[in-house]
Amino acid sequence: MFKRILIANRGEIAVRIIRVCRELDIESVAVYSEADRDSLHVKYADYAYPIGPPPSVESYLAIDRIIDVAKKSGAEAIHPGYGFLAENSEFARRCKENGIVFIGPSPEVIEQMGDKVMARAIMKVAGIPVVPGSDGVLSSEEEVMQVAAAIGYPFMLKAVAGGGGKGLRLVRSAREIASAYRAVRSEAASSFDDPRLYIEKYLDRPRHVEVQILADQYGKVVHLYDRECSIQRRHQKIIEECPAPALDYKLRRQIGRIAIQGARAVRYVGVGTLEFLLDRDKNFYFLEMNTRLQVEHAVTERVVGIDLVKAQIEVAAGAYLPWRQRHISPTGHAIECRIYAEDPDNDFMPSPGKIEGLRLPEGLGVRNDCGVYEGAEVPIYYDPMIAKLIIWGENRVEAILRMRRALREYQVRGIKTNIPFHQWILRHPRFMAGDFNTGFIDDEYRFMRKEELYPHKDIALASAAIAALHREQERALRLLEKGAAEKSHWREAGRRASLRSVPGFSGRGWKS
Amino acid sequence: MAFIAKLGERTYTVEIEEVDKALYRIAVDGNEFFVDGKKTGLTNYSLIVDNRSFEVDVDISEDEYRILVDGRSYHVQLADERRMRLGGLQSGIQLQGRQEVSVPMPGKVIAVLVGEGDRVEKGQGLVIVEAMKMENEVRCPIAGDIQEVRVKAGDALEAGAVLVVVE
Numbered sequence: 050m051f052k053r054i055l056i057a058n059r060g061e062i063a064v065r066i067i068r069v070c071r072e073l074d075i076e077s078v079a080v081y082s083e084a085d086r087d088s089l090h091v092k093y094a095d096y097a098y099p100i101g102p103p104p105s106v107e108s109y110l111a112i113d114r115i116i117d118v119a120k121k122s123g124a125e126a127i128h129p130g131y132g133f134l135a136e137n138s139e140f141a142r143r144c145k146e147n148g149i150v151f152i153g154p155s156p157e158v159i160e161q162m163g164d165k166v167m168a169r170a171i172m173k174v175a176g177i178p179v180v181p182g183s184d185g186v187l188s189s190e191e192e193v194m195q196v197a198a199a200i201g202y203p204f205m206l207k208a209v210a211g212g213g214g215k216g217l218r219l220v221r222s223a224r225e226i227a228s229a230y231r232a233v234r235s236e237a238a239s240s241f242d243d244p245r246l247y248i249e250k251y252l253d254r255p256r257h258v259e260v261q262i263l264a265d266q267y268g269k270v271v272h273l274y275d276r277e278c279s280i281q282r283r284h285q286k287i288i289e290e291c292p293a294p295a296l297d298y299k300l301r302r303q304i305g306r307i308a309i310q311g312a313r314a315v316r317y318v319g320v321g322t323l324e325f326l327l328d329r330d331k332n333f334y335f336l337e338m339n340t341r342l343q344v345e346h347a348v349t350e351r352v353v354g355i356d357l358v359k360a361q362i363e364v365a366a367g368a369y370l371p372w373r374q375r376h377i378s379p380t381g382h383a384i385e386c387r388i389y390a391e392d393p394d395n396d397f398m399p400s401p402g403k404i405e406g407l408r409l410p411e412g413l414g415v416r417n418d419c420g421v422y423e424g425a426e427v428p429i430y431y432d433p434m435i436a437k438l439i440i441w442g443e444n445r446v447e448a449i450l451r452m453r454r455a456l457r458e459y460q461v462r463g464i465k466t467n468i469p470f471h472q473w474i475l476r477h478p479r480f481m482a483g484d485f486n487t488g489f490i491d492d493e494y495r496f497m498r499k500e501e502l503y504p505h506k507d508i509a510l511a512s513a514a515i516a517a518l519h520r521e522q523e524r525a526l527r528l529l530e531k532g533a534a535e536k537s538h539w540r541e542a543g544r545r546a547s548l549r550s551v552p553g554f555s556g557r558g559w560k561s
Numbered sequence: 562m563a564f565i566a567k568l569g570e571r572t573y574t575v576e577i578e579e580v581d582k583a584l585y586r587i588a589v590d591g592n593e594f595f596v597d598g599k600k601t602g603l604t605n606y607s608l609i610v611d612n613r614s615f616e617v618d619v620d621i622s623e624d625e626y627r628i629l630v631d632g633r634s635y636h637v638q639l640a641d642e643r644r645m646r647l648g649g650l651q652s653g654i655q656l657q658g659r660q661e662v663s664v665p666m667p668g669k670v671i672a673v674l675v676g677e678g679d680r681v682e683k684g685q686g687l688v689i690v691e692a693m694k695m696e697n698e699v700r701c702p703i704a705g706d707i708q709e710v711r712v713k714a715g716d717a718l719e720a721g722a723v724l725v726v727v728e
Contacts, residue, residue, distance in 0.1 A: 393634070394636050396697065396700055398692075399692045400666065401667075401693060405603070406602070406605075429667050432693060432694050433693040459632075465627075468632060469633050503633075503635060504633070505615070505631055505635075506635070507592070508608060508610065508617065509568065510568065510575050511577075511594075512626075512628050513566060513628055514564055514575045515585060515587075515596065515598045517577075517639055517641075520621070
């Protein structure tokens with residue numbers, strides 16, 4: 050086992066990984082940008098090294114600096130977390146060259162799965178259904194037009210290196226091809242430094258289902274069941290569940306088997322996720338494979354009872370997986386709400402700043418993975434996700450009710466968060482019924498009636514009035530104090546004047 | 562004391578009188594109720610109304626009150642009734658006339674979607690600003706004409722920077 054691990058990340062995931070290190074008696078090395086000197090992951094770690102200025106390209110994405118710190122600190126392995134360098138094959142390669150273990154799959158696998166066209170081709174060969182689309186890269190508008198004629202409209206024009214909701218456009222008709230082609234190509238070149246494009250048939254509001262894979266270095270692969278992440282806003286997941294409400298028993302077995310097939314096809318090692326889209330007729334199609342730990346891994350952990358980060362570290366250190374597929378069984382239901390520093394009342398604008406107050410929910414079935422603390426500053430440079438709330442219940446309904454309860458206890462002061470937005474989703478009848486898809490928020494949020502948002506209108510107005518009255522009273526008090534202070538100045542001056550006049554009377558006091 | 566409060570699309574008259582220590586008589590549009598209201602933190606209040614208990618958080622800036630009750634956020638604009646009668650309607654209450662559209666957070670301008678003299682609808686996108694790794698569309702709070710565009714693509718923004726003036 051490793052003696053020391055460097056965590057090339059920040060926020061809640063860095064804290065999550067450091068916690069496992071503590072449990073395994075591994076020393077943790079944190080890295081931090083200038084904006085993160087006071088961050089929680091720095092406090093939690095055994096060692097901490099500065100790696101540069103706030104912008105991520107100069108710190109958390111600076112491969113050279115991170116490799117330097119790894120060598121300097123004597124770390125034997127690097128855990129990349131998610132985001133930043135987690136799916137950067139160049140980084141994985143550099144770790145290898147420098148004799149440092151990269152906790153994740155090989156650089157070759159990262160590269161293959163990062164190239165969406167190659168990933169589609171590999172999965173197709175392995176017998177896994179993929180979304181109908183182009184078989185290779187398309188390099189002109191004419192080629193796009195040709196393939197589009199074959200697969201039909203509407204379709205998605207996507208960047209080969211795309212991800213995270215960037216580098217894609219919906220094309221509804223032939224007329225839109227020219228402008229979409231230009232837009233995606235320039236976005237792909239500027240955001241991913243790779244202008245290659247491909248197309249996929251557009252599925253109308255599918256559900257997003259994914260399967261968690263765990264594999265050791267000796268060819269053993271198990272799946273840890275599925276998750277559903279259909280509740281998304283602008284292609285960003287906000288609520289995830291395990292197991293997926295979209296799947297029945299038969300589909301669950303089938304998708305699990307298919308996912309293992311896919312992981313075997315690329316000789317996958319470590320923790321990974323195969324994402325699928327599920328259409329209305331319950332056909333599923335491979336979307337992409339994430340060669341890293343996912344943000345939503347905690348819901349799986351809670352339901353199958355396996356610590357994924359621990360398994361990841363052990364596999365990287367050469368351990369054998371101790372489980373067979375039949376040993377792994379899901380218990381109950383887990384839901385995660387991602388807590389973002391953003392203002393749902395103001396178009397979800399990011400809301401960085403100082404956290405003046407923080408009270409996390411507690412009680413049965415509640416897990417907080419939180420990257421901030423009371424008094425911490427949420428910097429403007431990084432992702433607005435500050436924490437995750439993971440709830441377990443005996444079944445989905447219990448989990449939803451418990452989540453509502455926990456969100457009610459959750460208090461963040463000083464910055465705005467999306468907690469009220471989560472409450473709205475968790476009370477929505479379609480969410481309750483499990484009847485939703487990736488179009489849920491677009492379809493429902495604009496119809497949200499303001500009235501239903503204000504069940505405690507009178508209490509809110511009363512509170513505002515009480516607060517305003519207090520403010521008024523404080524203002525009056527300050528004026529009074531100021532007045533009193535001024536008055537006492539007069540009195541003081543008068544007293545001083547009378548004292549000064551005393552010597553004049555000396556020797557002629559009333560006693561004499 | 563009496564206040565004019567705006568919540569969502571509606572305006573309410575809220576009267577308040579402290580009848581005892583931390584006991585208030587409150588009337589919302591004439592509907593009267595008693596509130597046992599204790600300040601329990603810097604922004605935290607505990608309210609008991611008819612033996613029902615509420616924990617409330619009040620975040621104040623100028624005349625804007627963000628109130629969190631039961632996990633829901635209520636955005637209330639509150640003005641003293643007397644002041645309003647004396648000074649006419651306050652600009653904070655009614656979104657009319659000249660509006661300076663600003664951003665609450667620092668960021669970078671990705672694109673400006675409108676030009677000076679353009680006619681815009683309420684809710685129309687004006688400027689795309691990148692902050693915290695996300696692109697955010699700043700929308701127009703009112704319908705009107707664009708008087709001034711103060712930023713261009715690539716500009717770095719401070720929190721509170723004015724992007725566009727609409728009238």
